[in-house]
Amino acid sequence: MTDPLITLERVSRVYQTGRIDVRALDGLDLVVERGEFLAVVGPSGSGKSTLMNIVGCLDRPTTGRYVLDGTAVEELDDDGLAAVRSRSIGFVFQSYNLLPRTSALDNVAAALAYQGVGRRERTARATASLERLGLGDRLDHEPTELSGGQQQRVAIARALVTEPALLLADEPTGNLDTASGAEVMGILRELHASGRTVVLITHDADVAAGADRQVHVRDGRLVA
């Protein structure tokens, strides 16, 4: 058996707000194997957003260890974290987070630009990624010219174009109607079926049901 993709050991994250320390994560342990489709479920304030920030290398744990794809993340500096995000993680956000006034193609290609991929190859790979998500005829459209479901598919195309080890989806269906939400969940399941590791973060039990395994977060810890 290979190493797990994600190993969190006794991870805590403490925010200092004035005099009171807020313990958003409190000694949390989590292992995600390669190829898993995991849903992290919890109500707001449970610490799941903090968990997503740490798993997504946007933030570092205050204490504890985090190993992603063989890299000890808690030891990295800001540029190191940026490199891990660029190489190993694809984000899908609730609010799509596409670059404004930027075409779908350039949005997807931007992720490759930060890896230093040349212009021609960027365009080819971004086009291929968008075509795979059925957006081959929307390459020149800016976010405002696309529906919510289309924007989220552009975001997924951007997350996948770098071939990341981990696809991290934060409430990906939260802003979508039922049909578009179901479509996005279908895409995530397909990606999982083709071998990709997907971590889905949600407060919605119905959405979480689409994953293979669920963990529940409450008060900064995993509960059964």
Added chain:
Amino acid sequence: MTPLDLVRLALARLRSSRLRAALTMLGVIIGVGSVVALVAVGQGATRGITSQLESLGTNLLTINPGSATTFGTRGAAGSATTLTLDDAAAVAAIDGVAAVAPEVSTQQLVVAGALNTTTSVVGTSPSYAAVHNDTIWQGRFLTGPTGDLGLRVAVLGATTASDLGLGADAVGTDITIGGIPFRVIGILQAKGGAGPLNQDDTILVPLGAVTSHFVHGDTVRSIAVSVASADQMDLVKAEITTTLKSRHGLGAADTADFNVFDQAQLLTTVNSITGLLTVLLAGIASISLVVGGIGIMNIMLVSVRERTREIGIRKAIGARSRDILFQFLIEALVLSLLGGLIGIVVGLGATAVIGAIAGWGFAFSPITLVVAVLFSLAVGVIFGVWPARQAARLDPIAALRYE
């Protein structure tokens, strides 16, 4: 992201907000434009004045009478009438002196047919043309015999000739100077110049003609000396001083009753004054460049605030802090450089217009342009770094949540 990618990104960004970009650049455009125009105007003026001074004669020394002291009161410079024709002859004998032209001038009413003008009538010798770099356009210059005899013949400056309506066919006709008839024997080539510096508004006549009809006596108003070569100037100047002092019965320690005036000195003085003025003008103009830079910084700070979320997204998909830093820095640089280039065009346009009006033509030095480009780049860096650092330092989580 390669620098080229970032330049493309910056240009796309500026295209999407053209009006804002144009207004932001305006400060730099005005700053660079005025620096370029004022420096070019300064250089044009210097060149114009220098060429006029040079046309007065090369290696020219002018001897003027000093101030006379009567009953203990020192008069104005030139109040003494101590220079004589014999002094001029003595100066002509000095080694290194190429030519000497004694001059006696007077203002007279000149009439030719129905037209008249009042101008300076200079009585001088034939060597005047060599000393003052004059060339004849029509007819001939004063010659030895006419000078010696004090014949009533006149050579007209180009402006005087045109004021009197006299053209090429006027040679051989008569005019009256101060009521006395003179024959026109030549007209000089125009030398250029305007106002008090106009060297073309003059009439040259034999020295004897002036002393017998207008200014009596054997003193001269000034002696113009042409020195054979530039490196003999100081030597000849010293020799003239010594010679004239001894002729005037003055000891080496006494104050001279004349001044020897050096053309090169005047040139140096004029150049240093116009140079100083140019620096002063450029300094004032560069204040507007600084104001333009502050405008860029202001807009970049607003832009960083407006695009906080974009910065968060870029960081999430793998941008390092320095990618963001360079993105915003290059945007500021593109703004200031574009502004600088437009400013250069505007400045050169203004230079051409001013040059055409002032009559010294279109003057600009490539160095000014290089300096202007470097200046606008410097403005971009200096005023772009801080906003760019603000952008680069943003925390990705906070930036992503920013509404």
